[in-house]
Amino acid sequence: MTSYPGLAGLLLLAAWSGAALAGDAAEGRRVAERWCSSCHVAGSRAGTDAVPTLATIARDPKKGPGWAREWLQSPHPPMPDPNLTRREADDVIAYLESLAR
Numbered sequence: 379m380t381s382y383p384g385l386a387g388l389l390l391l392a393a394w395s396g397a398a399l400a401g402d403a404a405e406g407r408r409v410a411e412r413w414c415s416s417c418h419v420a421g422s423r424a425g426t427d428a429v430p431t432l433a434t435i436a437r438d439p440k441k442g443p444g445w446a447r448e449w450l451q452s453p454h455p456p457m458p459d460p461n462l463t464r465r466e467a468d469d470v471i472a473y474l475e476s477l478a479r
């Protein structure tokens with residue numbers, strides 16, 4: 379049987395870049411506690427009763443992490459744009475995905 383080092387290398391590369399693209403839920407929780415918790419209940423931080431908690435949003439079958447990603451790209455009033463970097467947004471979404479499970 380011939381070996382295909384090129385293909386193996388490509389697969390490894392694909393796995394690596396996949397890992398690099400996926401957000402980090404633990405980091406996302408820190409971002410959420412820092413940037414979202416002045417309004418939303420996020421992680422261990424208390425928000426306000428006026429807005430849904432991040433866990434509620436993540437578990438809402440009509441919303442969820444994918445919907446929240448769109449929202450973060452263009453939030454509308456009354457929520458101000460948190461101006462997250464791409465990386466921070468990915469991490470927050472990964473955190474929401476961990477809450478939704």
Ligand code: HEC
Pocket residue numbers: 409410413414415416417418428429430435441446449450455456457458460462470
């Ligand atoms: C200054 C206050 C404030 C901050 C900070 C804030 N939000 Fe919001 N957010 C709101 C308000 C107000 C709403 C609208 C709630 C409503 O319409 O019932 C909202 C709505 C949302 C919604 C839509 C919820 C829904 O069911 O319509 C999502 C998702 C969301 N926020 C995520 C976040 C995330 C993630 C962060 C942190 C990166 C964040 N928000 C930071 C105030 C804030």
